[in-house]
Amino acid sequence: MGEELARERGWNFLATAADTLPPASLAFEIDLRTPVSPAEVVRRARAELGVELDFLPRDEGFTAMLALDNLPHPLPPRARPLLPGLLRTIESCRWQGRYRFFPGVPEFAADTDCTALATAALHRHRSLLRSRLAETGRHLLAAGAPVAAGLRPGAVMVYWEDGAEPLARPRGRKHDAVVSANVLRALHLADRRHGPVVEATLGQVEDHLRSGRYLGGTRYYPSPATFLHAAARLCGQCPACAARLGPPLRSACAAHPAPANALDLALLTICARACGLPAHGTHRAALTRLQRPDGAWPAHGYFRTGRLPVYFGSAHLTTVFALRALEPAAAR
Template sequence: MGNHLEGGMPTASIARDFAFKDLLPTSHVRDFIRQSYGKDIGFDLGDEGFSAMLALTHLPLSGHPNEQQLIQNLARSVEDCRWRSRFRFFPRVHAFAADTDCTALAINGLWKRGYLPAQDLHRTVAELTRSAVQMAGAQSPDLDEGGIQSGVMMVYWEDGAEPGALPRGRKHDAVACANALYTVGLVGAQLNSFDDYVVTRTLNYVRNHLASGRYLVGTRYYPSPEAFLHAASRLCGQSTRYARALEEPLRRALTHKYSIDVAASGDSLRLALLMIARSNLKIEDGQRELAETLAGWQRPDGSWPACSYYRMGRFPVYFGSPHITTVFALRAISSLRAWAASADGSAPRQPAGIDPV
């Protein structure tokens, strides 16, 4: 890993455009939204902890001497975002409620790196499934993104449990649902009847988001299709239950032509997420060329440029950083081992200092 990752995970930058060219200081975001959209979000933004959660979950290990210290630093940063069994995006902004997306990623990373006791995992899984709204009648599975579906995990709990947290409103997000499903899946078959019902309903929601093609316009919090394709593809490798629901429509989405179009976009993060999704489904066609393209976009300092990864709900305020892009680029490049072991023994150029895993 390059030096740009050794010290930890800096907070993300913020931009007013998806291309991530028009940067906005964190301290100006509240005024920008008020002046541009006539809405007061009710709090000033602070440093976020979601980047550390992403890194703890997705950063591949390479054997670098300082790697264990980096993982410890990331785990400490993630724990700083904890509120009981929930985790906050802005750990110092108590007006901004904890959410299921952060909680799922945080628990996933802490569990993966050995920083979470089993009882905490089970407690958090129960917390995630409790976010689902129960209604008298389950709504149609093809309900549009703006509606609330019975039994589907929400982004926010909306139960008033957190002191000082402003209400966020009931809403779903397909990427957050996929991340929550992955964390729930860590307990395997040890689910009670209610948890199993929530998994079924949430999995149907994710599958319908994919099969309907709605993923092509992004989600409320994730503007690029590849963020969803990546999150959904992780589920396929976790359980046959998830794979039966998602693998076929995912393969139809992850075509060679689509990958060429993403590579032509010049967006390092979109390409990295796409490559990981294809690797998760063991799609080899074109991966060599995509890896060459991604490696060619690496900067002299060993990083990849900042790109938009998530946004502030309905407002066009985008979060990203070279560190976030680089975490996913490293994960994508780790698939190079498969090419190195190919029949001809060749592989695309490897980024500086990266050992495939």
């Protein structure tokens, strides 16, 4: 089956979602073979792991942010009915200029990753006021880490930990290199390209790449391909970032074996294409062969909770990344 037909079938699958994409499934296995309900996550966390969750997971809004950040603008005609629903979902996650993972769970704090990706997604689809973009830049710069053990001073943290949300419980001060790459992309869009927070955050991303630590995944993103993809997208938008990250990123992408699952293969394909590597053609062919008869690509865990082995993902999200990986050159 050719790429053009694969794209056609993929878009047809997304169009069946009607007015928005469904939220991610949750599972304790990265291949999502046994999805569980939020209540089951709470029960198993307590019974099997001895962890008492301080919130009940509900439908997340992160899938909508990721989808809109990767779907083309303008959307193909058959997919345009998805746009209003995706925009509504993202807006429901907004809290005073920041964005939450779970829109209906005020006990779970807003984070810089959701804020950065929601901003990039809205900007990509011409749905963001300049005043809101500037507001995002101010918020993200305010998340620089203090001088403390285990932190890179000045580099953006995952959570603000400033007590601004009255119902949210502290999540802890921490970094994640994928989050940092996403934040830098949003700061570039907001024209906040210089300063100590940007330099410290870029230094953290560069160190994560050059050290090889990305091979172990990150706290919230289990796959090395996710970091390579995030770094490649950052480089495609920020020339200064590309000057520092480009050579080691190209080497890392060239050395990375082709993943067996469709999600990671799509992410690596996007990275290889951005780096100008010939391997992306082989990856595209392999990705096309992994498409299911219904036009979707199989679900796989894209992100996870930090302290629990609970993975989030869906066939819809994998299909979004696969379609981006298979985009013709003129559409990128």
